[in-house]
Amino acid sequence: MLELGPMLRALMRNKIGALLIALQIALTLTIMVNAIFMMQERNRQMARASGVDEQNTFYLSNTVFGENYPLQSALARDLDQIRKTPGVVAATQINAIPLSGGGWSMGLQTKPGDDVDGTGTAIYFVDTQGIAALGVELLAGENFSESDISWRERSSNKWPPKIIITQTLAEKLFEGDWKKALGQTVYINNHDPMQVTGIVKSLQSPWNGWDNTEHASLVPSQLENKGSRLFIRTEPGRRDALMPQIEKMLADSDKQRIIRNVKTMTETREESYREHQATNNILLTVIIVLTLVTGFGIVGLAMFSINRRTRQIGTRRALGASQWQIMRFFMLENLLISSLGVVLGIGGAIGLNIWLVSTFAMTPLTPGLLLVGCAALLLVGQLAVSYPALIAARISPATATRGRA
Amino acid sequence: MLSMKNISKSFATDNVVTHALRDINLDLAEGDFVSVTGPSGSGKTTFLNIAGLLESSTSGEYWLDGEDISKLDDKGRSRMRNQKIGFIFQSFNLIPDLNLFDNVDVPLRYRGFNAAERKKRIEYHLDQVGLASRMKHLPSQLSGGQQQRVAIARALATSPRFLLADEPTGNLDSSMAQSVMSLLEDINANGTTILMVTHDNGLAARAKRQIFIKDGQAQELRQGQHNIHNLAAV
Numbered sequence: 116m117l118e119l120g121p122m123l124r125a126l127m128r129n130k131i132g133a134l135l136i137a138l139q140i141a142l143t144l145t146i147m148v149n150a151i152f153m154m155q156e157r158n159r160q161m162a163r164a165s166g167v168d169e170q171n172t173f174y175l176s177n178t179v180f181g182e183n184y185p186l187q188s189a190l191a192r193d194l195d196q197i198r199k200t201p202g203v204v205a206a207t208q209i210n211a212i213p214l215s216g217g218g219w220s221m222g223l224q225t226k227p228g229d230d231v232d233g234t235g236t237a238i239y240f241v242d243t244q245g246i247a248a249l250g251v252e253l254l255a256g257e258n259f260s261e262s263d264i265s266w267r268e269r270s271s272n273k274w275p276p277k278i279i280i281t282q283t284l285a286e287k288l289f290e291g292d293w294k295k296a297l298g299q300t301v302y303i304n305n306h307d308p309m310q311v312t313g314i315v316k317s318l319q320s321p322w323n324g325w326d327n328t329e330h331a332s333l334v335p336s337q338l339e340n341k342g343s344r345l346f347i348r349t350e351p352g353r354r355d356a357l358m359p360q361i362e363k364m365l366a367d368s369d370k371q372r373i374i375r376n377v378k379t380m381t382e383t384r385e386e387s388y389r390e391h392q393a394t395n396n397i398l399l400t401v402i403i404v405l406t407l408v409t410g411f412g413i414v415g416l417a418m419f420s421i422n423r424r425t426r427q428i429g430t431r432r433a434l435g436a437s438q439w440q441i442m443r444f445f446m447l448e449n450l451l452i453s454s455l456g457v458v459l460g461i462g463g464a465i466g467l468n469i470w471l472v473s474t475f476a477m478t479p480l481t482p483g484l485l486l487v488g489c490a491a492l493l494l495v496g497q498l499a500v501s502y503p504a505l506i507a508a509r510i511s512p513a514t515a516t517r518g519r520a
Numbered sequence: 521m522l523s524m525k526n527i528s529k530s531f532a533t534d535n536v537v538t539h540a541l542r543d544i545n546l547d548l549a550e551g552d553f554v555s556v557t558g559p560s561g562s563g564k565t566t567f568l569n570i571a572g573l574l575e576s577s578t579s580g581e582y583w584l585d586g587e588d589i590s591k592l593d594d595k596g597r598s599r600m601r602n603q604k605i606g607f608i609f610q611s612f613n614l615i616p617d618l619n620l621f622d623n624v625d626v627p628l629r630y631r632g633f634n635a636a637e638r639k640k641r642i643e644y645h646l647d648q649v650g651l652a653s654r655m656k657h658l659p660s661q662l663s664g665g666q667q668q669r670v671a672i673a674r675a676l677a678t679s680p681r682f683l684l685a686d687e688p689t690g691n692l693d694s695s696m697a698q699s700v701m702s703l704l705e706d707i708n709a710n711g712t713t714i715l716m717v718t719h720d721n722g723l724a725a726r727a728k729r730q731i732f733i734k735d736g737q738a739q740e741l742r743q744g745q746h747n748i749h750n751l752a753a754v
Contacts, residue, residue: 118629120622121618121622121625121626124617124618124619124622125615125617125618125622128617128658129617426611426613427613427615427616430607430609430613430615431615431626431630432574432598432601433572433574433601433607433613434601434602434607434626434627434630434674435598435599435601435602435603435627435630435631435678436598436602436630437594437595437598437599437630438594438595438598439595440598440630511574511575512573512574512575512598512601513569513574513575515574515607515609515613516565516568516569516574516609516610516686517565
């Protein structure tokens with residue numbers, strides 16, 4: 116028969132140890148649940164699709180040092196060489212790489228004017244093979260044609276008349292209905308009109324931490340810069356072999372420039388989220404250490420309690436308690452203490468989450484995660500106390516008559 | 521109701537075997553009141569522990585209330601202790617964090633009685649020992665004699681057929697000791713069989729039968745014989 120009543124009354128007479136363990140459990144729950152919540156947030160961010168065919172794409176930097184270098188014809192020649200290479204699906208010059216951390220952003224607005232609020236978007240300058248090279252999916256409209264592609268000088272502030280935008284950006288600009296965006300005119304630089312000629316399903320910006328990272332636009336321009344990047348998509352499974360091949364081909368074909376930073380999109384993603392991954396690892400370590408410390412605390416308190424109550428346990432055995440009843444006594448006592456800790460911890464976890472949500476604009480904690488955290492800590496408590504409880508159960512009933520007071 | 525045949529107990533360390541009890545033979549009938557005396561280290565407590573199923577003998581047969589104890593596992597022995605035996609300890613062994621009501625409740629919960637039955641028994645037995653008005657007190661708020669009375673109430677609450685008392689007056693002054701002894705005599709008069717270990721010759725002499733243990737061997741004394749043996753022991 117359970118001894119909840121007497122156990123509670125006895126605990127109330129020896130509050131300090133139990134209360135300290137309950138507080139430790141509460142603190143662990145508070146931190147654990149919120150740490151898992153933060154990990155989940157990061158995992159969710161990391162799991163977002165960039166929109167790019169990451170497995171089969173890579174890019175490289177082309178830095179020209181020669182004087183009077185024919186930038187336009189050299190780029191045309193390079194792209195032609197690359198595109199003719201067996202295994203290459205498409206190639207384009209591009210000004211920025213998704214997820215890389217560095218790029219160009221502008222504001223788009225549906226009406227011209229200096230006082231009109233714009234919506235931020237990442238800008239990718241590409242040519243006719245931009246969509247194919249990135250591997251993004253064109254949902255509506257059409258790709259750029261050769262005649263759409265214009266040359267853009269480094270200091271230029273002119274914008275071509277066409278733009279392709281992502282579905283998310285289209286929804287943002289046109290009140291949630293992305294289909295409305297096709298054919299519409301949007302304004303860049305407050306006044307310069309651009310017609311939306313295509314909508315792609317998704318393409319992330321270069322900045323993974325940006326709230327509007329799904330806002331991206333493709334602009335049909337080629338850059339007349341001495342430093343440029345070429346983005347290449349290969350047939351499945353041929354990327355790794357083609358990377359050194361293309362690097363060598365370009366390097367050999369022209370000695371007035373350097374080819375460097377040949378990197379896959381897979382690497383770029385990994386580098387982009389390295390900090391997220393490291394933070395998650397730290398949070399996971401904190402959770403494990405805290406849980407272990409709490410578990411050891413429970414073991415310590417239970418061992419101390421058992422040593423202090425050896426005679427009492429012997430007496431209970433003499434009065435008819437079976438080994439299982441003694442074990443159950445300590446496990447139940449732990450369950451009471453852990454339950455108090457969990458109740459306090461729920462308050463702590465919600466409180467900390469409210470602060471995190473209001474301070475860092477995160478989404479609120481889910482009740483499911485809180486419940487899993489509670490169950491996990493109750494289980495940790497039961498596991499931690501099971502060994503001391505087993506030791507208690509093995510105390511001989513003859514202890515009751517030994518060691519006279 | 522209790523029968524021991526050639527009960528022996530030995531403790532083995534690496535090189536030495538110590539014989540705590542040797543070939544004890546004892547039969548107790550319903551309603552007996554037996555005192556066990558002997559010098560310190562003679563094996564009295566070991567004998568009491570075996571009789572009370574607190575530890576096992578190394579060899580021999582032990583039957584209690586028709587059951588062969590050697591055939592019982594730990595659970596069976598716990599059940600026997602709870603149902604058939606009441607314990608009274610020298611140091612009272614009350615649980616300090618529990619009030620008197622909860623202390624007497626301990627064996628009743630192990631017995632599985634419902635709340636109403638337990639309450640009835642606790643109140644009745646605490647009333648019998650004159651402590652019904654102090655049910656919510658902690659043991660530390662009572663005198664030694666009162667604590668031992670609570671321990672007696674706890675021992676009797678399960679209606680055991682056999683009461684084992686280990687130096688029940690050892691920690692009490694003489695007037696309290698007399699009072700506790702009178703209580704035990706009343707309990708025995710009501711039919712409970714009692715086996716009592718004591719150092720006190722005077723109290724031992726008040727039992728119906730006396731057993732003297734020395735060097736692990738037991739001998740039943742005739743009436744009035746205890747002084748000779750105890751003198752020899754000293």
